[in-house]
Amino acid sequence: MDRMSRDTFAPDGANPLCRLSLEQLRRRTSMKWRTYPADVLPLWVAEMDVLLAEPVRRAITDAVALGDTGYPAGTAYAEALAGFARARWGWDGLAVERTAIVPDVMLGIVEMLKLVSGPSDPVILNCPVYPPFYQFIESMGRPIVEAPLDRDGRIDAAVLREAFRQADQRADRPVYLLCSPHNPTGTVHTAAELTHVAHLARTHGVRVVADEIHAPIVAAGASFVPYLSVPGAENGLSLISASKAWNLAGLKAALAIAGPAAADDLAGLPEEVSHGPSHVGIIAHTAALRDGGDWLDAVLSGLDDNRRLLAGLLAEHLPAIGYAPAQATYLAWLDCRNLGLGDDPAEVFLQRGRVALNSGVAFGTGGAGFVRMNLATSPELITEAVRRMAAALA
Numbered sequence: 001m002d003r004m005s006r007d008t009f010a011p012d013g014a015n016p017l018c019r020l021s022l023e024q025l026r027r028r029t030s031m032k033w034r035t036y037p038a039d040v041l042p043l044w045v046a047e048m049d050v051l052l053a054e055p056v057r058r059a060i061t062d063a064v065a066l067g068d069t070g071y072p073a074g075t076a077y078a079e080a081l082a083g084f085a086r087a088r089w090g091w092d093g094l095a096v097e098r099t100a101i102v103p104d105v106m107l108g109i110v111e112m113l114k115l116v117s118g119p120s121d122p123v124i125l126n127c128p129v130y131p132p133f134y135q136f137i138e139s140m141g142r143p144i145v146e147a148p149l150d151r152d153g154r155i156d157a158a159v160l161r162e163a164f165r166q167a168d169q170r171a172d173r174p175v176y177l178l179c180s181p182h183n184p185t186g187t188v189h190t191a192a193e194l195t196h197v198a199h200l201a202r203t204h205g206v207r208v209v210a211d212e213i214h215a216p217i218v219a220a221g222a223s224f225v226p227y228l229s230v231p232g233a234e235n236g237l238s239l240i241s242a243s244k245a246w247n248l249a250g251l252k253a254a255l256a257i258a259g260p261a262a263a264d265d266l267a268g269l270p271e272e273v274s275h276g277p278s279h280v281g282i283i284a285h286t287a288a289l290r291d292g293g294d295w296l297d298a299v300l301s302g303l304d305d306n307r308r309l310l311a312g313l314l315a316e317h318l319p320a321i322g323y324a325p326a327q328a329t330y331l332a333w334l335d336c337r338n339l340g341l342g343d344d345p346a347e348v349f350l351q352r353g354r355v356a357l358n359s360g361v362a363f364g365t366g367g368a369g370f371v372r373m374n375l376a377t378s379p380e381l382i383t384e385a386v387r388r389m390a391a392a393l394a
Contacts, residue, residue, distance in 0.1 A: 016050040016295060017302040018378050025049055030250065032374075035356070042356045043385050048247040048330065048376035053295035056246060059287035063280055072101060072279040078255055080289035081240060087293075088216065091229045098258040100269050103276030105213045105254045106132050108239040109177065110140065111273055112256060115265045116207040116237070117173040124163050124176040124206065126155060128333075128363030128370070130183040133211075137177075145174075146365050153185035153324075153333070155193055157200075164204035176201060178210040180227055181218070184333045184363055184372045186326020188218060191225045198232030208236040213254075214329045216245035216296060220304050222327040228259045235261035242285035244329075245299075246292055247376075251281035299376075303330050306375040310382055317390040330376035333360075337369035339393065346371045353392030355385050 026033060032047040052060075063069065078099040085091045102108035113123065122143040125133055137144055147163035150156040160176075167174035178197065181188045189197075201208050210227040218224050228236050241254035254277070258266035288296075307325035310332055314321050322335030334357075336345040346359035349371065360370030375382065 014298065015302040015305075016053075016299050017048075017306070017376065019051055020049055020378070022381065036350075040350065040354045040356050041381065041385050041388060043374045043377065043381070044356045044358045044372070046244060046331070046374060046376075047249065048299075049378065049381070050247050050299065050376070053246055053288060053292040055287045055291035055295070056248070056284050059283050060251075060280060063283050068279070068283070070279055072253075072274070072277055072282050075099070076286045077101060077253065077282050077289075080286045081242075081255055084216070084289040084293075085226065089224055089226055089229070091226050093226075093229055094257060095260075098260070098263050098266060100256045100266055101274050101277045101282065102239070102254050102256050102269075103273070104243070104249075104252050105211055105239040105241050106136055107273075107276065108254050108256050109209060109211060110136055111269060112209045112237045112239065113137075113140065113142070113175055113177075115268055116209070116262075117175045118171075121171040121173045121175065122167045124160075124167055124174065125364065126160070126179065126182065127365045128184060128360060128367035129179050130211070131362040131364075133177060133179070134362075134364060143170075148366050149182070149185065149187070153182065153187045155189060155197065157193075157196055160197070161200055161204075164200050164206050167206060168204040174204075174206045176206050176208045178208055178227060180210050180212050181214045181224065181328035183214060183329055184331050184358070184360075184367075184370075186219075186329040186331060186333065188222045188224060188327040191230055194225055194227055194230045195232060197227075198230055198236070201236075202232055208233065210236060210238040212238050212240045213244050215240060216242070217300065217303070217330055218328045219300070219307065219326065224328065228257060234259040235265075237262050237266065242288040242292075245296055246285070246288040248281065248284050248288065251278055251284045253277040253281035253285045303375060306330075306377075306379060306382055307332070309379050310373070310375060310386070313383060313386040317386055318393070330374065332373040332375050334371050334373060335369065336371055341369075343368040345369065349389050349392055353388035355388045355392075 078096040082094040238257040320338040358372035360367035
């Protein structure tokens, strides 16, 4: 039996981030591994260097063996997510009847914005933030109001209040697009912070749409709080998918979830939106949420190790880079402003070190001088990446 076969059936307790060699990973044809030349080490886009969790692999192959590749139907995905939320987050408020399947989280966000606001209403963002927020909102022709995070990467209540006030003055139906946990900083918003957000939103007539795609990926000692679980969030909407936590981006599916006071809004979702998700994707995501907990726990443990590894490597080889291990996501937000590399150090690391990282510039105000590194890989590749980054500055 070759290594790939052995790894596929490795026990869930083993570190899933350590099962594939660089040679095996380079056989992949996805964006992460085919965007740059073969001599570049890619630690950028949010793909994980893992094999599928065994329950997910089995669910997919069983569906293919049965020819179960038709159109999606039923509420199995929502039921699995409700069970996951109850077990992991202690949240019983995810009502299956207030959910809808959507193609993916970003397209779901677009549809939620259409449901609760008009074509010229502004969207409020905490920056620096996931670049597609800007791209998709701008493609809709919507104005953006930035509410920068504070120096610790947390929601700045005073700044957010002012952004809400400005948006309320210029539009009838402004929307706050909340990233929770936050990408790229990995900040986990507390129940108190989210409750204050809900209060501010009610006060200023702002609707909240929460992107919670990274919710299952939390570090040891951190606790994710669903936005819809806090007081005052009853008219909120949330988007969640198993795609990030179980590396299923190529199997399209996500869920839109409405608070009790937003049920009528979600009921207005056009029927054709439900045609976008993949039936096989829904099968995979359902299996992940229902049966992939042990595998996820092994990944989370590996990510905790990788955060500690990166902190040690940077302290030894690149001490001028600022890094605080994130509470969530598998991303590291690195402050390179003291390196003297200008606004886009990612370009320097790519050209001189042959390491592909995300440029902070694309994350909006506050992103210049930063890079984002993907830690969902083996310790060996993280070590090699830091070695190359240090050599690029020699």
